[in-house]
Amino acid sequence: MTMNENALGNNQMKSPTIQKDLTRACAAEVTNVILNDIKDNIFSLMVIECRDISVNEQMRVVLRYMNKHGCVIERFLTFAHASDTSVISLKKTIDELFGKHKLSLSRLRGQDTTKLQICKILDMMIQEMNNQFSKSSMEELTYIACLDPKDSFSQFDIGKLLHLAELYLEDFSLTDRVILENQLETYIQNVRGEFSMMEDLGSLAKKIVETGKNTIFSLVYRLIEIALVLPVATAFVERGFFCDENYQD
Template structure:
């Protein structure tokens, strides 16, 4: 139909995606697909409404068709698409296996800032987007200065508010406030303060300072384990290197206990160099009685 650009590697995922409740990005992809394929979706719904095999399918398709061709649907579609667009990068970062806590906290702050700017300055651009889409698909756009009429109610019982108030205050601002409140609740100040950390060592220290190591004991255990692994690995490598000097070709029949004692002395030679020989002699002398006195 000429609505989509064709070419190698393009339009391979243009389909109605199934969204998941735990995946923000899946909702965002679904909304993008609906906007891109809106004309085709309307055509399919019209075919089902006219030619479906049973009345239930025809009724459901006809109801969906009428709802999708309203200003309310298009307004909500673009509003949620823009909101989830800010959270999409954050969602992708939180799903990665190689999680970067510092980067994720920065993305949280960027997402909050983007939603706040959208609430303050994004109304006009959103209304232009929605109006342009409605005009393209022959959907009537209400005059914002006229009184808002609740669907299904007579004009005499209509609320005393304008369309501008309904769409901007009751929907646009209210939904953005809900999103910001949810982000502030999930990523409060006590969690965002971790964004200033420079490494996993600082993370462990901050968890102890804020008593988070008691609340998230398993996380703290993993952090401490990650800090100990490099040290433990280096120590093991030192032991194997020292073993080549202590148990060499001439001492190949050295027993485990004797090997262990020699390795300790060799590896910790910096400590033993500080011990006076007289102290060692006296300790050995008092271990058991000897025939002679060690000098």
């Protein structure tokens, strides 16, 4: 006698309803793991427009952050349905998403980063997908390139890195920026000898954590963290496609 004959109408493990329940339960557990990993860290948001099988507009939402080991992590969070692809509609959908998962807008990083400027963040993401960078975006890339360890930190520039900190006043108070200048002077003397063979910013971040220098140079590491959670900026810096000569007025 088969299982189906014994179980009669109670064998529902293969039913669409049960399968959907199991899928939702697994998705909820994975989401909780991601949110617990982020905790109160800063993160960036990547939104990819797509359509489902019914040709309805939806967004694929990916979170990018650095974990406690100094590794850059990108995690798919969810599909979010939108009525259309206008900025207002996308903003409404993201607001609802943040509320559902208890994500803090104050920890979101990107261009001009405040609650009132979320629309500008979305506009920037659209521009990034089209590889159309504004002058301010290119200027920020110039600052971030100063953190690149290639060629024994040849592009390191304290002045530009202080300008980068000024773009993120939520992360760097006036006192922090004064301390940061001193930290940068000591930091570059320290890492040029020990980490001169590093080839990209991601590897440098992990090495800094491994050696405990993220505590010694906490404000410098905060700059590195911000640079690494910005998806497009990181791609330029880490892959070596960007250099100062590319920036023109």
